[in-house]
Amino acid sequence: MNRRAFVLGAAGLAATMRPTRARAVPAPGLQRLALTNAHTGESFSGPYRDAKGPIASAMDDLSVFLRDFHCGEMIVIDVALLDFLVSVMEAAGAPRATVLSAYRTPETNAMLARTTFGVAEHSQHMYGRAIDFTLPVRLEETMLTARAMKRGGIGWYPQSNFIHLDSGPVRNWTLEGHGFQKLLLDLQRLIAQGGLGINGRGDLVTRKTGEKLSASARLAMHRLIARAAAAANLP
Secondary structure, three states, X not given: OEEOOOOOOOOOOOOOOOOEOOOOXXXXXXXXXXXXXXXXXXXXXXXXXXXXXXXXXXXXXXXXXXXXXXXXXXXXOOHHHHHHHHHHHHHHOOOOEEEEEOOOOHHHHHHHHHHOOOOOOOOHHHHOOEEEEEOOOOHHHHHHHHXXXXXXXXXXXXXXXXXXXXXXXXXXXXXXXXXXXHHHHHHHHHHHOOOEEEOOOOOEEEOOOOOEOOHHHHHHHHHHHHHHHHHHOOO
């Protein structure tokens, strides 16, 4: 890996939709990647798999490159995620992508879930199966191309100008500014009605008992987020 300065701010977000089965893709031959990490300034450029399969040394380098930048912890990155990313980049004609978020420890994911709307409790980021990235051009067209491949989850964040891509179940979502505003208003209304509160750790709790929301209540919150995502698609 080579280091170079690169600064880019973006929010790492995720949301969940009803999954379907991912489309099977034949194992490719030689595959290369060129990536820049927006937070560390590091870069990766070179092959990561050949006709025999993943190249061990390159996969080790990618585990370091795509580590949780909050704490430095690493995980084995799913090669199917990398293959998916290469296919998307090739379709877009993009020689290099900028990575905004990849692996997250459960602790990092929990922290983001407390401070950021739309972060999934069991995010694919925690398993080395997700990456948030941006390209210099054609980002919306790239998102549509990726969704058409039906090889995993694709989240589109037009306000923050990035795409979430993962090798999990096939699902699509869009979140942008006015969708978040609707979600905030709905949450404020729920809290104002007296049924919900927020404890010192930032968790949503019931006012009567101070306990965290039940599974059914959390499901309702996910539905609220889904409605915000739907609202973001309105003109």
